[in-house]
Amino acid sequence: MTKWTALGATAVLACACAAVAHAQTGAAAAPAAGTATADNRMVLADNESFLMPLDDMKNARPSYPETLLASNLPPRTVCLMVGINEKGAVTVVAKAQPSPYCATDAEREFVAASETAARTWKFDPALRCVFRNAKDKERAHASCDGGKGVPQAVTLTYRIRFEQVDGKPQVHVVGG
Numbered sequence: 001m002t003k004w005t006a007l008g009a010t011a012v013l014a015c016a017c018a019a020v021a022h023a024q025t026g027a028a029a030a031p032a033a034g035t036a037t038a039d040n041r042m043v044l045a046d047n048e049s050f051l052m053p054l055d056d057m058k059n060a061r062p063s064y065p066e067t068l069l070a071s072n073l074p075p076r077t078v079c080l081m082v083g084i085n086e087k088g089a090v091t092v093v094a095k096a097q098p099s100p101y102c103a104t105d106a107e108r109e110f111v112a113a114s115e116t117a118a119r120t121w122k123f124d125p126a127l128r129c130v131f132r133n134a135k136d137k138e139r140a141h142a143s144c145d146g147g148k149g150v151p152q153a154v155t156l157t158y159r160i161r162f163e164q165v166d167g168k169p170q171v172h173v174v175g176g
Contacts (some may be wrong), residue, residue: 040155042128042152044128047130047131047132047133047137047147048128048129048130048131048137049128049129049131049137049140049142049144049147050126050127050128050129050152051126051127051129051142051143051149052126052154052156052176053084053088053123053124053125053126053154053156053176054123054124055121055122055123055176056121056122056123056124058122059117059120059121060117060120060121061117061160061172061173062110062113062114062116062117062118062160062171062173063113063117063169063171064113064162064164064169064170064171065107065109065110065112065113067109068107068109068110069164069169072164072167073107073162073164074163075161075162075163076106076107076110076161076163077101077102077103077106077159077160077161077162078095078102078106078110078111078114078159078160078162079095079096079099079101079102079157079158079159079160080093080094080095080096080114080115080118080157080160081093081094081095081096081155081156081157082118082121082155082156082157082158083153083154084123084125084126084153084154084155084156085125085153086125086151086152086153087125087151088122088123088124088125088151089122089123090118090119090120090121090122090123091153092155093118093119095111095115096157101159102159106162110160113162118158125151126151126152126153126154127144127149127150127151127152128149128152129143129144129147129148129149129150130147130148130150131146131147131148132147156175156176157175158173158174158175158176159174159175160172160173160174161174
């Protein structure tokens, strides 16, 4: 379980997001714990926490397309939605919806390089940690210690930035 400890801050953030999602479900009828709302947010009970999936340190970043190097383009960003199943395998890779942080004008070569790399990624699965009570959950400190880890399928958004610095290609992957 020690590799999960590294996710301390991320797990706290995920729990906070889950709490916000729980609060946003409306007063009329809250979904049962461990279920999803209409906007696909997981709802956690007071005795549950959530651990984000851990990506394999060997996951390859996309390569800057060789055919575009001579063009000396300004930085380009591709955003992907990556579906990860209960076993940590990538099941879906798709271009994310446009947002202020992700323009849709990246050349198709950047999108293709991003999708190709993401399809090869591997993860330890996300976990919904179920404890006997809220106090046991608090004692776990960003782990499932003392509770039961239930693997969960999730969809994550990744922002991939392609740029050239001093004529050399660089690719940065942020998100998850």
